[in-house]
Amino acid sequence: MxxxxxxxxxxxxxxxxxxxxxxxxxxxxxxxxxxxxxxxxxxxxxxxPAFIQTEVKLDIYFSPEKLNISANFDLEALQNANFRGLIKQSLHQLFPTVRKRSDKRALMRLISVDAEYRLRDKLQAEPQLLGETVPIWLLVDDDVDTYLKSDKQFGRVSQEQIAWITELEQQDRFQQRFNYWFFQTGDSREPELAGILGAVMGS
Structure with a gap:
């Protein structure tokens, strides 16, 4: 070769x-x-699941008496107004048999702490709603959100809360929508309010 x-x-x-x-x-x-x-x-x-949020529809009466504000309210009066009381009033109308203080607290825990701030922002944007009753979609607590998203398999909810949730479901008061706040908010002690904005800005 x-x-x-x-x-x-x-x-x-x-x-x-x-x-x-x-x-x-x-x-x-x-x-x-x-x-x-x-x-x-x-x-x-x-x-x-983090991209979807659960909301509940409540009929909110913007009571001048409960809010302790007049028609010509200013921002300071709005900041000090008791919007949480409006949520309590709406839930009481839906569940009039709930009497015990502990049960009322458990009922309020169905709703996110963000709800009262949404009501404040709503009235600030539309002051003509004062004295009116309006159906408004409010964010539920993360435990309720988890319970509904998991087909009722998970979530730290009591039997009483499950009964109330079931009743609200029967009235078609729940909806799920895209969680745009997930991209617009940062860290929060409330899971339903937590987002990734802080992490994105930090990176």
Whole structure:
């Protein structure tokens, strides 16, 4: 075998090795992309409940007496107004048989602490609502949200609260919508109010 034939044979072997190496490299890259895709899909599936919020519809009477404000209220009066009392009043109308103080507190825990601030912002934007009764969608507490999203499998809710939730469901007072606040708010001690804005800004 002369040198030319040896070189040709060596080149063929090297080309085969290079082809095999390229193929293995391509397989490695594709495997990496596949693993990344599976990981992303898994993350999206597990995180998908966070993109949905549960709200409850309450008929809110913007009582001047309860709020202790007049028609010509200013921002300071609005800040000091008792919007929580409006929520209590609405729930009492829905559940008039709830009398015990502990039960009333448990009933109020169905609603997010954010609700009173939403009512304040609503009245500030539409002052003509003072003295009117308006159906308003308010955010539920995270335990109620978890309970409803999990097909009633999870969530730290009592039997009494489950009964109230069931009654509200029968009246079509729950809805689920996209959680746009998730992208507009930062950390919060209330899970239903927590978002990723702080993490995004920090990164």
């Amino acid at each position: 002369n040198n030319t034939e040896q070189i040709k044979k060596s080149l063929k072997k090297r080309y085969r090795q290079e082809k095999r190496f390229r193929l293995l490299s391509l397989l490695a890259v594709l495997t990496g992309f596949a693993c990344l895709f599976i990981l992303l899909v898994d993350m999206i599936i597990k995180a998908s």
